[in-house]
Amino acid sequence: MNFLTFNNVKFSYPAVEGDVDENGNQIEPPVIFDHFTAELPTGFVSLVGPNGSGKSTFMLLAGGRIMPTEGKIWLFGKETSEITDEEKNLLASFVYQNMEFETDENVFELLNFVYTNGGLKASAKGINDESKDLLDEIKSVFELVPLKDKKLNALSKGEMQRVLAAFALLYGSKSVFMDEPFFACEENQKDVFVKYVRDYCKKTGFTVYISMHELDLTRKYAETVMLFYPNRDIDLGTPDEVMTDECLEKSYGIPAAMLKHSELMTREQLKGEAELKL
Numbered sequence: 001m002n003f004l005t006f007n008n009v010k011f012s013y014p015a016v017e018g019d020v021d022e023n024g025n026q027i028e029p030p031v032i033f034d035h036f037t038a039e040l041p042t043g044f045v046s047l048v049g050p051n052g053s054g055k056s057t058f059m060l061l062a063g064g065r066i067m068p069t070e071g072k073i074w075l076f077g078k079e080t081s082e083i084t085d086e087e088k089n090l091l092a093s094f095v096y097q098n099m100e101f102e103t104d105e106n107v108f109e110l111l112n113f114v115y116t117n118g119g120l121k122a123s124a125k126g127i128n129d130e131s132k133d134l135l136d137e138i139k140s141v142f143e144l145v146p147l148k149d150k151k152l153n154a155l156s157k158g159e160m161q162r163v164l165a166a167f168a169l170l171y172g173s174k175s176v177f178m179d180e181p182f183f184a185c186e187e188n189q190k191d192v193f194v195k196y197v198r199d200y201c202k203k204t205g206f207t208v209y210i211s212m213h214e215l216d217l218t219r220k221y222a223e224t225v226m227l228f229y230p231n232r233d234i235d236l237g238t239p240d241e242v243m244t245d246e247c248l249e250k251s252y253g254i255p256a257a258m259l260k261h262s263e264l265m266t267r268e269q270l271k272g273e274a275e276l277k278l
C-alpha cells in the first residue's frame with residue numbers, strides 16, 4: 001500500500017469575508033497548489049524552502065488537517081476526507097508550530113498518558129539501547145527530567161517543543177508530520193533531536209515528515225528531501241540529488257554559499273546581505 005498519494009490536487013485557502021478590492025469585489029485568495037500529482041515516500045523526509053513556499057500547507061493537506069479544493073489525497077490507502085478524527089491521530093499525528101493546551105497535569109503525567117493510550121500501549125524498546133524502555137530513553141534524549149513536574153503552559157517555547165516531539169514519538173501513530181518542531185531549541189540540541197528522530201524512523205519503519213530551516217541538518221540526516229520553490233514546484237530526491245547549489249539558489253533566491261553559512265538568518269536579512277556584498 002502506498003503511504004501518501006496526491007492526485008490532481010488544487011488548494012487555496014478560503015476567501016476572507018470583507019477582503020475586497022477597490023471596486024468592492026471579493027479578492028480571491030491565490031491558488032497554493034494546482035494539478036499537483038505525486039507519490040510520496042516513507043522514511044525520514046525533510047521539507048525545505050523559503051517562507052511561504054507551501055511547506056506547512058503541504059503537510060496539513062497530507063496529514064488530512066485541511067482538505068483539497070479539488071482532487072484527492074490518500075494517506076495509507078484512505079482518502080483524507082473520509083478518515084475520522086480518531087483514526088486520523090493514529091495514522092498521522094501532527095506537531096504544529098504553535099500548539100496550546102489546557103491541562104493541569106504535569107509533563108511526566110502527560111508523557112505516561114500518551115505512551116499508555118496511543119498505539120504503543122506503554123510497551124516499546126529504546127532506539128539507541130534496546131535494554132531500555134522507550135519512555136525512559138525519550139525522557140533522557142529530549143532532556144525532560146528537569147521538566148517533570150512542570151505544567152505545559154509553564155514551559156518555554158524550546159521546552160514545549162521537546163515535550164511535543166516526545167509526545168509524537170511516544171504516541172505510536174503510523175506517521176507524524178512536524179512543522180518546524182525544533183526552531184526554538186539550541187543548536188546542539190537540534191542536531192541530537194533530529195538525529196534521534198531519524199534513527200527512530202530507520203529502526204521502526206516509522207515515517208516522519210519534518211520541515212526545518214536547517215539545511216545542514218537536512219543534508220546530514222534526511223533520507224529524502226522535498227525542496228519547495230516560490231512558484232510551488234517541488235523537487236524530491238536524496239540530499240545529494242536535490243540540494244545542489246543551483247537548486248538552492250533558485251529556491252531561496254540567494255547565492256548558495258551564503259545560505260550554507262547563514263541558515264539562521266531570515267530570507268529578508270539574507271537578501272539585504274546579498275545586496276550589500278554586490
Ligand SMILES: Nc1ncnc2c1ncn2[C@@H]1O[C@H](COP(=O)(O)OP(=O)(O)O)[C@@H](O)[C@H]1O
Binds near residue numbers: 013055056057
Ligand atoms: N491560514 C492561511 N490563510 C491564508 N493564506 C495562508 C494561510 N497559511 C498560509 N497561507 C499562504 O499560503 C502560502 C504558503 O504558505 P505556507 O504553507 O505557510 O508556507 P511555508 O510553510 O513554506 O512557509 C503563502 O503564500 C501563505 O501566505
Ligand SMILES: [Mg+2]
Binds near residue numbers: 055057179
Ligand atoms: Mg511553514
